[in-house]
Amino acid sequence: MHTQTLIVGGGLSGLSLAYRLQQAGHDYQLVEARSRLGGRIKSLDVAGTKFDLGPSWVWPGQTRVAQLVDDLDLHLFEQWGSGDQLYEQSSGDVQRNAGFMSMAGSLRVSGGTSALTDALAGRLDPTRVQTNRIAKTVQDGPAVAFSDGETATADRIVLCLPPRLTAQLSFAPALPKGAMSALQDIPTWMGAHAKFVAVYPTPFWRARSLSGDASSRRGPMVEIHDASPRDGAFGALFGFMGIPADIRMRAGDALQTAAVDQLANLFGPEASTPLATMLEDWSQDPLTATPADAAPPQGHPPYQMPDTLQNMWGGKLLFATTEMAPDNGGLIEGALAAAETAAAQILTP
Ligand SMILES: Cc1cc2nc3c(=O)[nH]c(=O)nc-3n(C[C@H](O)[C@H](O)[C@H](O)COP(=O)(O)OP(=O)(O)OC[C@H]3O[C@@H](n4cnc5c(N)ncnc54)[C@H](O)[C@@H]3O)c2cc1C
Numbered sequence: 001m002h003t004q005t006l007i008v009g010g011g012l013s014g015l016s017l018a019y020r021l022q023q024a025g026h027d028y029q030l031v032e033a034r035s036r037l038g039g040r041i042k043s044l045d046v047a048g049t050k051f052d053l054g055p056s057w058v059w060p061g062q063t064r065v066a067q068l069v070d071d072l073d074l075h076l077f078e079q080w081g082s083g084d085q086l087y088e089q090s091s092g093d094v095q096r097n098a099g100f101m102s103m104a105g106s107l108r109v110s111g112g113t114s115a116l117t118d119a120l121a122g123r124l125d126p127t128r129v130q131t132n133r134i135a136k137t138v139q140d141g142p143a144v145a146f147s148d149g150e151t152a153t154a155d156r157i158v159l160c161l162p163p164r165l166t167a168q169l170s171f172a173p174a175l176p177k178g179a180m181s182a183l184q185d186i187p188t189w190m191g192a193h194a195k196f197v198a199v200y201p202t203p204f205w206r207a208r209s210l211s212g213d214a215s216s217r218r219g220p221m222v223e224i225h226d227a228s229p230r231d232g233a234f235g236a237l238f239g240f241m242g243i244p245a246d247i248r249m250r251a252g253d254a255l256q257t258a259a260v261d262q263l264a265n266l267f268g269p270e271a272s273t274p275l276a277t278m279l280e281d282w283s284q285d286p287l288t289a290t291p292a293d294a295a296p297p298q299g300h301p302p303y304q305m306p307d308t309l310q311n312m313w314g315g316k317l318l319f320a321t322t323e324m325a326p327d328n329g330g331l332i333e334g335a336l337a338a339a340e341t342a343a344a345q346i347l348t349p
Contacts, residue, residue, distance in 0.1 A: 009160030011039025016339035050112030078204030083211035136149030182306035191293030303329020
């Protein structure tokens with residue numbers, strides 16, 4: 001296979017870049033290691049309704065998200081935030097209207113965040129997208145060799161992977177030491193985290209004037225929010241686990257049981273019988289995070305494209321992922337910004 005631009009990675013950055021190139025009539029191929037597209041954007045499907053296991057929110061003022069949502073005929077709606085918040089003490093006692101974890105004012109994509117990546121993927125020419133293609137070696141041909149022994153050549157390659165995963169690839173010739181250490185030093189945003197989702201027939205807590213927001217010193221979840229769909233088809237709550245990644249790995253299924261018990265302690269006995277639950281531990285996903293990501297960074301890193309990665313192989317090797325975005329690094333808007341920058345580099349004569 002030969003193409004003008006070979007995009008490696010079918011998360012939002014790669015999909016958005018492919019969409020931009022396709023709109024410009026440019027020749028490309030996109031290869032993705034998993035059997036599904038979307039990367040960190042993933043959802044639990046309950047009877048056709050999607051519940052976010054990766055990102056939930058976008059924010060007002062994120063112009064690329066707003067434009068894409070418009071282009072794809074999707075809709076945004078406000079995160080549910082009406083009602084009292086709960087605070088769970090380490091003893092298990094629950095206080096109303098304590099804690100400060102509301103995400104009111106944030107926006108969600110109707111149909112779940114994966115509606116974005118599904119719609120984008122749906123607009124791409126299917127003959128230009130290949131799943132189950134694990135890139136292993138990147139050569140200055142340029143070419144990419146895959147785990148199945150096949151090779152693809154291109155005029156240029158764009159790596160749309162979290163930087164630490166890019167650093168795990170083999171490069172021939174090897175990248176300069178400074179470039180490799182720059183890649184290894186960039187934490188994968190949210191790569192340390194695990195998200196638990198519980199789905200119910202209705203958002204029953206709202207009838208008790210609870211917002212669904214809770215913070216906890218008891219755990220296993222430290223921060224909980226309403227994750228119900230816009231159309232009221234179901235109710236849902238989600239929470240971020242507060243237990244370190246290595247302990248989570250050893251805990252297994254007990255963690256999900258503990259999470260449901262915690263929801264029942266906070267929101268009452270109705271919470272003890274969810275229709276469906278799912279725990280997505282991103283730290284244990286080798287196509288998102290590396291062992292270096294097990295501990296989260298302190299705060300939001302000042303993501304940007306390192307100077308050492310500019311103009312690699314005379315511009316034949318590019319990098320485009322949210323962690324290297326010119327703004328909003330780490331976020332959905334950042335993934336779109338990274339794709340925008342790469343597309344401009346490729347399409348500008
Ligand atoms: C739990 C969680 C909560 C989040 N919450 C928010 C939020 O509320 N708001 C927000 O804006 N952002 C949030 N984010 C961040 C958001 O998900 C990311 O910014 C965005 O999805 C990154 O897209 P990407 O394409 O740059 O990377 P990725 O989605 O990581 O895509 C990389 C792709 O490359 C593929 N790949 C990896 N290795 C190879 C290989 N060797 N060969 C081929 N393909 C490969 C992967 O399978 C993947 O599909 C959250 C993330 C997580 C995990």
